[in-house]
Amino acid sequence: SIIFSGLFPNKMPSCHLITNMVILHKDLVDDFEAFCRANSSPLLLLYRSKCGEWSCSPLATGSDIKFFHIRSIVCLRMDIVTFYLGCSFGFEAALMAAGVPVRNVEQGKNVSMYKTSVTCIRAGQFHCPMVDAAAQCTHVIPLAHGGPLLGIHDLSQPDYGDPVEECPGDVPVFWACGVTGVETVQSCSKSPLMAFTHSPGCMFITDQKAETISPLTLEPAHCPLTFCISQNPQLYSMASKKAVQQIRAIEELDVEDPGMKQHTFDPQKTINNKFVRLAPESGIGDGGNELGMGKVKAAVKAYMPNGNLIACDVAADFAITAGVSSWGSYAVACALYVLNLCPIHWRYLQRGLGLSATPDQQSLWTACLPTVAKEEEMLQILVKYGIRSGKTANLGLEVDGLTFHPYHSDIIQRLRNLTLA
Known part of the structure; x- marks a missing residue:
């Protein structure tokens, strides 16, 4: 598979909705969509393009995937489909606005990403472990599954991204990561002739604003x-x-x-x-x-x-x-x-x-x-x-x-x- 890079690297939290991407041949897209539906947390499907559709009008007006990576234009064909997937970078700004420090942003580093021992639900030809992103946050948001539950043995050795330096009182906070899509493509039992994914930390930035929803405004069933x-x-x-x-x-x-x-x-x-x-x-x-x-x-x-x-x-x-x-x-x-x-x-x-x-x-x-x-x-x-x-x-x-x-x-x-x- 070809790692698709050259999009907009994340240096600071964006106020826009950011997505991960996976581009596959049409023969694999139904299985991949089923895999996304079964594993909606790491692979939240926002939009599936039509065959040969280079734009993503529901998310970004006038976008054209062909121009994001000049060297790969010759590889792009009319029989491929682009999947736009939710990305955790979309809520980093919300965390910081709420007073929660995001250490990787403060230190100018890519977020740490780890392969976990949690296996995604298999669908068709796709199966892989879930990838979790991690940031060092204070106990203001004490949602920590912890290393042992996820099979992460050494936080200083991420599989993707950069290691982040801890500060006193920090608690590791983990969430499902769209880089799972990279692992998914590599896990395909039928090796694809050609596949593109985003490079970890370099995603597709949309026109849409990332909505900041206060927990106080959520319905009790979802808060x-x-x-x-x-x-x-x-x-x-x-x-x-x-x-x-x-x-x-x-x-x-x-x-x-x-x-x-x-x-x-x-x-x-x-x-x-x-x-x-x-x-x-x-x-x-x-x-x-x-x-x-x-x-x-x-x-x-x-x-x-x-x-x-x-x-x-x-x-x-x-x-x-x-x-x-x-x-x-x-x-x-x-x-x-x-x-x-x-x-x-x-x-x-x-x-x-x-x-x-x-x-x-x-x-x-x-x-x-x-x-x-x-x-x-x-x-x-x-x-x-x-x-x-x-x-x-x-x-x-x-x-x-x-x-x-x-x-x-x-x-x-x-x-x-x-x-x-």
Whole structure:
């Protein structure tokens, strides 16, 4: 393949929309478009030209690809197609306007680009690893997947672009990169007779202005929020503002005191953001004696009757406190449902490939939600086999001294309403 260079090198962030380019023979274009559609984050397709179309009127009036590289004019034919792909340079100016330093721009260097261990979804004859660009930014935007997750072992050795010098307090920030198109062309199982791509850092500048959209103007379903899961190693999670609002509403309902458990301590005094920080080891409890509640042992001793006697010593990574322990379990199931159907969180889980949950996956998560009928049937089975209430010793449909109707059934239905809203 021929690396197509000689466009406009990026020295400072442009206020115009900038695109990457891939030029292929017409026999390969359908497969390549399918590859772009399947991997929309690194290869966001903005425009596909017609065969032999040298201009790109939707993006740049009067443009002519033939004149961007004089030495290659003789190679350009009427049976090739140009793909114009989204580029991360389009938002560097927005980052700087928001007060986030972009080190490669400050240092006059090309952005660092790395081959990752994340494999793009194969389509036709194309398959390759995703390329991620990186800049050294402060914690103002703490979206850091981190090296280990991406298979990047040495930030000082980029595969494309220039290494960038870190400043104290910098956090590596990664995003999918259009240089993936270069890797895509090279991966083609049927070697193309001729192919052109942009040279990394030298892209096509359009007439269109790069829109700067404040997160405050986004709809809650599309406004991302980030949460630190751990500091060592440094890991973050992400969800939409809408999903976080739903989960927090679920959490508030989960800790309701039904009036018969007056001594339940206030979980907000002990731990915050429990559900948006879901960890491998979590403990669910309502009184402090349950496994995992050692995380809040001091609070149990301070707030619970006989706390010194009942406080559990075993600590989980996170303590999920609830009005009734089973309500905490219901809330976890509901929170997982919201997270796994959140497009922002799903994209994070897929390492930015741009996939979305399928209807089958949505049905699977829906089936895992608690229902009044399912929980009532479970209690009926326990009663059938003589299992009595641990609090009152009654043989009936109750948990922790609360009858299933109206207490538990009401909570279950309200949780479902919040989750499915």
